[in-house]
Amino acid sequence: MFGNRMIVTNNPLVRDLINTRNLNRQYSLCWISGCTEDVLAKACSLCHKSYLLITHPLTGSIKPNQTPYKTIVLEKSADGTSDYQSIWIAESSFHKAMSLLKSRPRPPITQSTLGDFAVIDLSFFTSYLESVTN
Numbered sequence: 001m002f003g004n005r006m007i008v009t010n011n012p013l014v015r016d017l018i019n020t021r022n023l024n025r026q027y028s029l030c031w032i033s034g035c036t037e038d039v040l041a042k043a044c045s046l047c048h049k050s051y052l053l054i055t056h057p058l059t060g061s062i063k064p065n066q067t068p069y070k071t072i073v074l075e076k077s078a079d080g081t082s083d084y085q086s087i088w089i090a091e092s093s094f095h096k097a098m099s100l101l102k103s104r105p106r107p108p109i110t111q112s113t114l115g116d117f118a119v120i121d122l123s124f125f126t127s128y129l130e131s132v133t134n
Contacts (some may be wrong), residue, residue, distance in 0.1 A: 005078035006030055006043050006051065011069040013122040027118075037069040037101060040094040044087070048059075050077040053086040057093035059124045064097035065106050068114065069121040083098060 007023075009015060012033040018029055030046075032039050040057055047053065049076040058064065079085060109117070 001082035005054070005126075006046065006074045006076070007069040007071060008032060008039055008074065009069075009121075010034055010036070010039050010059075010092050011118050011121045012070050013118045014071045014125050017122065035068050035106070036070040037094065037097050039072060040064065040097050041070075042083075043072045043074065044090040044094050045088045046074050047090040048082065050082050050130045051075065051086070052077055053089055054084045054122075055128050057090055057099070058096065060120065062117070062120060063100055065104050067117045067121065068106065068109060069117050071121050073125075073127045081107070087127075112126065 004112065005027045006029075007014065007018065007047075008030040015029065015031060018024055030042060032042055043051075043053070043057055054073040054075050057070070057072050066069070074086075085115045
């Protein structure tokens with residue numbers, strides 16, 4: 001069983017799902033007003049503050065320089081110690097995203113494509129939810 005779980009996201013569909021399913025009783029929400037790299041940076045910061053990664057920051061096959069949305073689930077360490085593997089994964093994911101964005105900036109995104117990216121990120125999050133309830 002998890003304790004002190006946090007969802008870091010910039011995806012409005014994930015935020016809406018958390019509210020409609022009353023998941024805010026089980027998870028705290030860290031809303032990021034920004035892009036994927038901002039969510040990744042927040043996950044790095046939290047890992048340095050004794051949070052462990054529950055979901056991988058680079059889920060799926062969509063590169064972070066292609067999608068504006070990202071959702072990451074973390075859990076506060078019960079004993080307050082840092083998990084160096086979580087720190088390494090979070091930092092490596094952030095640096096990979098920044099490298100990709102530098103070499104190939106995110107292309108302009110239409111409203112319909114924006115919605116598609118939100119649905120894809122939401123599906124990764126709902127897959128996580130299904131895995132912890134089964």
